[in-house]
Amino acid sequence: MSASESSGSGPANAPQHREPLLHVVLYQPDIPQNTGNIGRSCVAVGAKLWLVRPLGFQLDDRYLKRAGMDYWQHLEWEAVDSWSEIESRLAGRTFWLLTKFAERHVWDASFSPGDVLVFGSETRGLPESLRREHQSRCLKLPMHEAVRSLNLASTANTVVYEAVRQFGGLNT
Template sequence: MNSPADTSTAAKSPSDAASSAPPPAHVVLYQPEIPQNTGNIGRTCVALGIKLWIVEPASFSFDEKRLRRAGLDYWQHLDIEMVPDWTSLTEKLDPQRFYFLSKFAKRTLWDCPLKLGDVFVFGRETSGLPRDILDPDDPRSLRLPTDPRVRSLNLATTTGIVVYEHQRQCFYAGKAT
């Protein structure tokens, strides 16, 4: 497997993802709990050629009807890899490329220059990332700015915002649309 830091052969546009080029980005779901969210995130990953990683255990079976329904018929095209634990993930991907998404992070997504091969790590729907993984003061910890009256955004919504901002910066920044 190519390292995410190796962007020399990375996809040059979202449509290149169907080729053998490394994915333009990686999405990591840490112990996901809601199959519909995972299905929707999987569909977004297919749309952009992004690889989806699942850090187990998940709170549901991957053959659940709710997961498949949310992913529709795109699930068969999804580049997905399951890993048994956090350590296994850090052995397969370069931790220096990780960005941790949390409402507690000090830095916003808008302040972060993103690059091909970045890895976006999302925590559980109910409790986020554990403290041994997330340091809110780490510059790689990012948040989406929201009104303080909103406790949190849906995981699939947040993931979509993050990966489309990644696409904008990597493929469309400075280009007329």
Template sequence: MFHVVLVAPEIAPNTGNVARTCAVTGARLHLVRPLGFRLSDRLLKRAGMDYWNHVEWHVHDTWDELLAALPEARFCYLEPDGSQRYTDVTFRPGDALVFGSESRGLPPEFLRQRPGPTLRVPMRPGLRSLNLASTVALVLYEAYRQHGFPGMT
């Protein structure tokens, strides 16, 4: 129902935890290179546990390759300074929830190539961000909540 896009993720355990979240919700996971780890990384596998075979996941060599793979998706970008709270947007089936790398976030040119809402998770001032896997879980579960958690009990 939803796509989770990680652009240049750097930390294998974060990506493994995101994969688990995608497995239990049915979201599709998209990883956009460069990756800060190898797909054979034991920490990636360990964090994802035995959920990897329950995740539909794709690796894209470039941002353009991802755009071509999801031509109809609305892209919702998570940014610390996003224009609206993630709870204030109405998510639509097929939306792509796009998250940048842990240390650099999203390149600004990506937002220009495929415009979409920029969302933020409210935080206390002066703090940079939540953990990537935590942020993905918050936003993805809000998207599914808005649609009654289809396919979940």
């Protein structure tokens, strides 16, 4: 990785040709393989990946690289130090928070290009304070009560593609 990437940002510092289709935020992710897989999905749809520190891994982690394979170099991403930085940098956009504690399903949301999809860590989820603050924008995927949680990468992929489906797909 380059010096700019090890400091926490990737191609986001390079001139961009267009706005990201979506913004995918991982709030304090723990597992590099999930982050790598989510990064690959972001490349596939033209979304930007945001990582909120602290992270449960190093950004040069071999598992992160392996899961992202050769796509990581094409990913627009940034790592930031706080939730307040996300709110400031993405102000004016619609935030959707994914949590198993939500009342509404993702199918009940009306997604638009430029929306922000926020996912919690694999071990802790999203803090209650964030869920409370954005209660009307909390969503969940339906699952049988015997299932405690779904894999973060699987959940993010499902929600990203539902959003893209709703607003007409990719212009590729």
